[in-house]
Amino acid sequence: MSHTLIAREKLLPGRFVRLMDLYEENYLRLERLFRPTDLVPDRYRSSVGDGLDLLLDIDERHVYTTEIHLSYNLHDPETGLNTPSAVIRIYDDARLAEAMHCMPGRQLVDVLGSFPAARTVMDHRLRMNTFLNRWLDYLREHGHGPHTLTIDDKFTQR
DSSP states (O other): OHHHHHHHHHHHHHHHHHHHHHHHHHHHHHHHOOOOGGSSEEEEOOOSSSSEEEEEEEEEEEEEEEEEEEEEEEEETTTBBBBSEEEEEEEEEEETEEEEESSSTOOHHHHHSSSHHHHHHHHHHHHHHHHHHHHHHHHTTTTOOOGGEHHHTTTTOO
């Protein structure tokens, strides 16, 4: 029994450190890209002339956290929601940004079930945050930034 517990413990520490590194990298990339912690809650649009606008929603702002939704203005025919998309929680005091989920209209429990194993949750969080990390890098390389953001006048506050 103890051998199983030790083996399980060895699986997570390296992954946990990698996940925390991703959270830190995602925070730094988001701050360089759009400075969301300086924005008021609203919907913003970033256009770089490629015909595919990026939408940034500042959904909630609290003392130590900000929750944002990042997506293209591209609708998924099955769900009717924008895709790809990511809901991101920014921990302002810790300078971390965590992708909470990356599937339109779905929460973590919808994807992994009610009581997933710790390794399953860790692997899923690593995948989501690696996706966000690469997407943020891609957006920067294609010219998105604070200079391309405007408040989306077509959007009615929810």
